[in-house]
Amino acid sequence: MDGPRRRVEAATRPLSSEHYHHGPARSLNPTPANSAPLWETLLHTLRLIHEVSSTVALLALGVVIPEARNWATSIGMGKNFDPERDIGSLEGKIVLVTGGNAGLGKQTIAYLSSHKPTRIYLAARTASKARDAIADIRSSVPHACEIIHLPLDLSSFSSIASAASTFQSRESRLDMLINNAGVMACPYGTTQEGYETQFGTNHMGHALLTKLLLPTLLETAKQPGADVRVISLSSIGHHLAPAGGIPFDQRALEQVNTWRRYGVSKLANILFARELASRYPQLTSVSVHPGLIFTDLYQSLRANFFLKIGIWIYGWLAMVLPGHYKDTRGGALNQVWCASARKEELKNGAFYTPVGKVNAGSKWARDEGLQKKLWEWTEGELEKHGY
Numbered sequence: 001m002d003g004p005r006r007r008v009e010a011a012t013r014p015l016s017s018e019h020y021h022h023g024p025a026r027s028l029n030p031t032p033a034n035s036a037p038l039w040e041t042l043l044h045t046l047r048l049i050h051e052v053s054s055t056v057a058l059l060a061l062g063v064v065i066p067e068a069r070n071w072a073t074s075i076g077m078g079k080n081f082d083p084e085r086d087i088g089s090l091e092g093k094i095v096l097v098t099g100g101n102a103g104l105g106k107q108t109i110a111y112l113s114s115h116k117p118t119r120i121y122l123a124a125r126t127a128s129k130a131r132d133a134i135a136d137i138r139s140s141v142p143h144a145c146e147i148i149h150l151p152l153d154l155s156s157f158s159s160i161a162s163a164a165s166t167f168q169s170r171e172s173r174l175d176m177l178i179n180n181a182g183v184m185a186c187p188y189g190t191t192q193e194g195y196e197t198q199f200g201t202n203h204m205g206h207a208l209l210t211k212l213l214l215p216t217l218l219e220t221a222k223q224p225g226a227d228v229r230v231i232s233l234s235s236i237g238h239h240l241a242p243a244g245g246i247p248f249d250q251r252a253l254e255q256v257n258t259w260r261r262y263g264v265s266k267l268a269n270i271l272f273a274r275e276l277a278s279r280y281p282q283l284t285s286v287s288v289h290p291g292l293i294f295t296d297l298y299q300s301l302r303a304n305f306f307l308k309i310g311i312w313i314y315g316w317l318a319m320v321l322p323g324h325y326k327d328t329r330g331g332a333l334n335q336v337w338c339a340s341a342r343k344e345e346l347k348n349g350a351f352y353t354p355v356g357k358v359n360a361g362s363k364w365a366r367d368e369g370l371q372k373k374l375w376e377w378t379e380g381e382l383e384k385h386g387y
């Protein structure tokens, strides 16, 4: 099994600089003995052209076209949102943000922390980064509320269960759960329980965390004046999911390009948020695309020479394209708007693009049958593992 498995992975892994090593030196007088390296070089070049062109084509189809359509149909509809001015008092609220030690999660905590919630739990797997992030937020937000690191690795069910029980041993309410953490375009691999890395981390991990925290969320929703929100970070990249939307057979994910796997995981985030809203209307559950912001999420792309140049060019364009932000201050706006806008302004279950614009999403994101199937399938999987 190892042989084919390795071959499939080689064909689908993200591009890296190792693909660009020069082939062996060519002889001017090829002989049968050295014609093999020549073929290898030719094959290597063809594979390289195929990988670069299919990645560019996929991204054009799944990100650039939906982004352009979204932009063209919603010019001027985005909210003018200034967190400093527009977030009301969060007094008495308990907030939990996953992936709070970097990127959009860290900025989300920075924005919310100055509006007096009782406490924010910064859930993160890397303790040193969590400590640094808390220190950074404290130095940039002078009156920040209490921020506590909650150890959480979304690629391990036991870590998720222990994060949920640590949280519940300390708090009896949860007003905002921001399922923000995520990985993108990583090589094929699996989480501890055997789910594909991106699907397992981005969808399964958050599904289990939400399930375990659900009793606390529902209890909070019963309190007078409560307004409980669950915000799930998705992406316009959900358009990259293959035909059919979600391949429930995890092994099928091994056969597709890493961008398609990311698309599946982000499609699952939208469907999960919609179904949560429909099953528990006493909560407000929405999903968001934050815009495009070059955070650590793009690390795997930077390893590839051509994509690195592409990112550099795009970085300049991003300064003028709507929905593209030069840093996390802009990138965190949509999720913070969804977390803090008046409840009446939000459509329960909807998918939002920046800032505060309802977006229909792809055909699969609107498929109610798939939405229910994903929920039931996920429940079945969690039950198999005893949750």
Ligand SMILES: NC(=O)c1ccc[n+]([C@@H]2O[C@H](COP(=O)([O-])OP(=O)(O)OC[C@H]3O[C@@H](n4cnc5c(N)ncnc54)[C@H](OP(=O)(O)O)[C@@H]3O)[C@@H](O)[C@H]2O)c1
Residues within 6 Å of the ligand: 098, 099, 100, 101, 102, 103, 104, 105, 123, 124, 125, 126, 129, 152, 153, 154, 155, 180, 181, 182, 183, 184, 201, 233, 234, 235, 236, 289, 290, 291, 292, 293, 294, 295, 296, 297, 298, 331
């Ligand atoms: N940036 C964009 O352009 C963009 C566009 C569309 C959607 N999004 C979505 O926005 C969300 C945040 O992305 P970002 O741009 O802020 O990326 P980022 O800077 O790479 O941050 C991702 C966060 O997720 C955490 N994380 C990853 N795997 C984890 C795991 N197994 N357990 C716990 N935490 C884990 C990371 O922790 P470590 O630091 O420990 O790795 C980090 O805190 C993601 O869900 C992403 O899909 C981003």
